[in-house]
Amino acid sequence: MSGSSLRTLEQVRMYSVPISDPRVSELITWYQGTLQRAIDVIWDNIEWKYRFPKVEKGGQVIAPSKFKVPYLPKDRSFKRRLRDYLLQDRPYAAHWVDAAIRTAYSVMESWRKRYLKGKARKVKPRVERRFARCKATLMKVDYDKKSIRITLRPGEHVEVSWNGRWFARRVEGWRVGEVILKDDRILIPFETAKVVDVKEVIGWDSNELSLDGFSPRVGFIKVDLRPLQSMKIVYERKKRIAQSKGLKYVYEKYNVRERNREKDFINKLASGLTKLFPNSVHVFEDLEKENLVSRREPKGRRKRNARTPWKLIQGKASERAVIERVSPKNTSRTCPRCGYVVKTRVGRVFRCPRCGLELDRQKVAAVNIYRRYLRMRGFPHSYDPDETKGELWVGVALRGRSPVIRASMKGALRAVKPREEGLISSYIKPNEA
Ligand SMILES: [Zn+2]
Known part of the structure; x- marks a missing residue:
């Protein structure tokens, strides 16, 4: 670009x-009750309507199944009646009632969304957490x-x-x-x-052990996620042992620690990426659509990928950098040089039967994600990935502030100046000749 x-x-x-302040706790108690009453009323006024979706499989329309879809009451007169009802015997400013109503609707909307996806049951949401949204x-x-x-x-x-x-x-x-x-x-x-002055686009392929990037200026980038994986594996083991001994308290302790360390890793990863690649659009695969694709993957792969918290990583990154999403369809099966789509995805190396290109599958996906975004934005572009540049290796230091060099890679790595202290260390990995 x-x-x-x-x-x-x-x-x-x-x-x-x-x-x-005890007054705040009193307010929260009242707010929680009011919020639940608002949810109760909205729930009782849901309209259930049948929908008949057409399910297609292999070009054939399968017998349409019907299911009931909930519609939340939203008309003005309903909302006014709800407000009047909740305004009776309220000890606080009327705006607190409006705040509770608005929160009730957002609770119900998210329940509805999850229900339609099959992730929530037909059960009225209960307000368990104590809070008040101002x-x-x-x-x-x-x-x-x-x-x-x-x-x-x-x-x-x-x-x-x-x-x-x-x-x-x-x-x-x-x-x-x-x-x-x-x-x-x-x-x-x-x-x-x-305002971000975007000068660069980086396509990122999300894998279980690495985040694989491509941009024409930098070339290929590999962000090592193994420290995150091994941390999680360690905690999974600890949690399993605690569970088998019936130590619920210990289990919970490990669970909290795991989450904190995961959060720490993701924060460092996100801030490191934005510092290392400023003025960039980071293009990821759309995870909502990925579910449909990954169902076809072998089971073991799915499980390992499930360990990597991609939603959290994308969410954190989007707070700090400009993020875009593209469809993940066929990104690791399409030849980035000639566009041919291969049928299978076996092995680490992609081989194009039409033009003969051979390239690491994760790199292929990164290039395709990068180009899919450019096409989406209306830049027709053909780019032959330049393999001579080598690959930029990036590691996230989990502990302390010193850059991490893992022994197994030492020989292949040549350190370039660590650009951001501690958070992220980067090296150029030369291509093996
Ligand atoms: Zn090809």
């Missing part, structure tokens, strides 16, 4: 400030004092400040979004819109 284009990147970062109309933010005043009742407020907090400098000049109250803390989302 030549030239550059400007893209807006919406960024949200959530930070928490501890609070200790509305902008209930908040007054003083950016000079770095404080938020939240209205409980007309004339009664709770005040929270993030002045002097460790993250205060990170969110300098950012907007405060709608906060979430918990019993012991308040979660504040800080938002900003950054």
Whole structure:
């Protein structure tokens, strides 16, 4: 891609400030009850309608099956009645009722989505967690004092400040979004819109042990995910042992640790990628569509891939960089040189029977993802992958700040300057001649 284009990147970062105020806990108790009552009413007014989908298989229409689809009540008069009902005996500002109603609808919408995908049962959602989602109309933010005043009742407020907090400098000049109250803390989302001058497109193929990238400028990139995998394998074993001994507490402890270390890895990976490749559009496969494709994969592969938290990785990356998604269909079966689609995908190396191209399958996929995005954006492009450039190897240091070089690779690696301290170390792996 030549030239550059400007893209807006919406960024949200959530930070928490501890609070200790019995009035907040009282509010949360009331809010939880009100939210549940709103859900109850919406649930009772769902309209179930039959739908007859046509299922096609191999060009043939299979006997249509019918199933019931829920429609949430959304008309104005229903919403007004719901509001009036909840406004009776409310001890707090009326906007808190509106906040609860809005949250009730988002709970119901996400239940509906999951229900239609077959991931949720026909059971009314229950509010288990204690929280209260605020509305902008209930908040007054003083950016000079770095404080938020939240209205409980007309004339009664709770005040929270993030002045002097460790993250205060990170969110300098950012907007405060709608906060979430918990019993012991308040979660504040800080938002900003950054303009990114996009100069580069990188296609990323998501694999269980690596993230394989391609861009014409850098060439091929391999991000090593094995430390994440081995960490997870270790914890899976520990958890299995705890489970077999019936130690629920120990199991939970390992579970929390595993999640924290996973989060840590993903944070470092996302921030490392944006620092190593600034001004880039990162193109990933669309995971929603991937489910359909991966069903055809051998079982072992699916399981290993399931260990890598791709949704979390893409989500984290999208907070820091411009992310785009393309369909994963045939990305590792299409010849990047001549476009021929091979039938099988056996072995690590892709061999094109039409033009003779031989290339690592993961590299093939990365090139195809890169090009699919360019086509989508209207850049017809043919690019013969340049193998002479070697491959940029990137590792994420899980512990500490020193770059990681694994012994098995030492011989093949030549260190290039580690560009970002500790977070990510990068090396050029020369092609074996
Ligand atoms: Zn070919």
